């Protein structure tokens with residue numbers, strides 16, 4: 001994807017090592033800033049949702065160099081999300097809260113360069129997810 005894959009992986013690993021519950025922190029920030037989405041998450045327990053999101057993030061990071069896998073997996077994920085009532089605007093909310101959670105955990109190890117790498121990666125992920 002022309003992304004800084006080294007930096008994405010090293011920053012993600014640092015964050016997960018420091019805070020294995022990073023996805024729980026993400027949902028905390030997301031539900032706090034955008035309480036209107038809370039009722040959408042009623043089919044599964046928070047633990048199950050955190051596990052699914054972590055699994056998806058790890059799988060994407062494992063396939064950053066595999067464009068066909070990314071295109072097909074993310075498009076399928078995007079179609080399921082339409083069924084959950086997710087709109088394009090909500091992807092911006094998730095990106096903002098995901099980066100906020102990672103920046104909080106990374107602390108002094110977060111930088112403008114890491115931030116930019118994640119903005120680029122998340123943007124690429126969303127464009128594949130929403131790709132008709």
Ligand code: HEM
Nearest residue numbers: 037040041042043044052053056080084086090091094125
């Ligand atoms: C690129 C960003 C995203 C990723 C990687 C992601 C990943 C996932 C995964 C892996 C699942 C498990 C079920 C499935 O695979 O269909 C899921 C479910 C779900 N996601 Fe996302 N998601 C993203 C963005 C969003 C956004 C923007 C919303 C907006 C609110 C959202 C809301 C939901 C909901 C409501 C469910 C169903 C939860 C449940 O009922 O258990 N997701 N997501």
